[in-house]
Amino acid sequence: MRKTIDLQLFADAVRGKKIVYLYRLKKDAAKNAATALAFTTENGRTTSKDADTTETKDGTIRTPGAAEVEITATSILAKGDTLIDSLEDAMINDELVEIWEANLDEPASSGSNKFKGKYFQGYVTELEKTSNAEDMVEVSLTFGVNGTGEKGDVTVTAAQQEVAAYVFTDTTKTGA
Template identity: 70%
Template structure:
């Protein structure tokens, strides 16, 4: 990194390197988290309202509770089961676990551990868009309980392949 005055120059993180994994909380003992196939965009928004009170010395602000939303857009994959499971969870008010992992920021120890965050919340919106000239796109919005927790996230080699090709050798796979 090169530092000049108030500027700090570093490499930017590619959007492909931030991955999200999902699991319906009640399936924690029977299933691992899964990623959406053909994800085109993810987002995480944290916001906080503040009340303003007028005083003789000027207004003062009292912060409210932080609210977090996670969004995902994906091209619908033929035979996709995860989106259907998530939509069914929405209909049944089931809690969903979400992990955000930065594949550019490995964690110690372990080859498949990355810095990230863990969230719990509910799917609050599903939008399926199907135009005549494009692939079907599904947009998901999750309302998060609390603000999430930082930690190390396990992302399997197969899940990492979604973010970028990994090297494969010419030998027969087992």
């Protein structure tokens, strides 16, 4: 018997640039909206869980530990970038960071500019700037998350959506 694969299944796959991450220092929640990193090249979220093994006469028993979540981000450093500086200061000063993950391919039913996503709080645990003679400066960040995050609808403004793609602009005058 010959198996066939429906290649159309892959047509609905989510492209990496449609998953966006927004960041804000928790202490700035009353005065600042969340912001995306400029020139993000890669994001990641890892959920892991250790398990203890107990040897018994009948075989081993595994006892799972608590789930741990880590979020990573890599971007090209933009001139005058203040978010990277704020996140580095937050790491040094042990300040809590809020992180939103939004899937721009899955609009929420609760309103415009809302998308399915997750909300996290955690700390910057690693920040690395790499600069070689031939390439742009690259910044890699790792966030250790408290708990496992909460699912919900994430507001992503039109300006924030520009991180993932161009947003339609009309031909009318836009300002001074």
